[in-house]
Amino acid sequence: QKEVEQNSGPLSVPEGAIASLNCTYSDRGSQSFFWYRQYSGKSPELIMSIYSNGDKEDGRFTAQLNKASQYVSLLIRDSQPSDSATYLCAVTYNNNDMRFGAGTRLTVKP
């Protein structure tokens, strides 16, 4: 069973703080890793993709991948109320089979 696990939250942080979102996956054959953001009533939108171990930064977002620990995380610096959403971790396996975690609900309080 290929599983992607996330803490469902809710995770609450004050405005300006760093939000840390975590994800673990079960299959060592996993190839690609993604973070999506989903606002209530909307479809998921891609924030970041990461393919190799280490950090990848894009603006206020940093994705971190550790394949040995089967762990991927997303850091959001200087969190804003507009970042309040559900964050979905996604992992692709062989043949582009993509599996999603249940999502972590983030609330940024002004």
Place this chain on the structure above:
Amino acid sequence: KAGVTQTPRYLIKTRGQQVTLSCSPISGHRSVSWYQQTPGQGLQFLFEYFSETQRNKGNFPGRFSGRQFSNSRSEMNVSTLELGDSALYLCASSLTGDTQYFGPGTRLTVL
């Protein structure tokens, strides 16, 4: 480039009926994936098509089927609808099947 489009956006059906949902991918994208999203189960993978061939299939009953046309547009069909099929159905397109971009979804309600 225009994004992924899905039609219809909202649909109400009764148990036992069948439904067809449509998805037009981003121009040039040949991979189309379908997902079911419910509050209890999250995003569940249904199937993926690439160049008119089903490459992957999730763990759903045979009532759920799909196809892809030569222009990469895809349709998903659900036969003999059940109450539990009420969900948001999302289509995602990709150039190769890796990075996926989602459409707005079709909200299906089964009464």
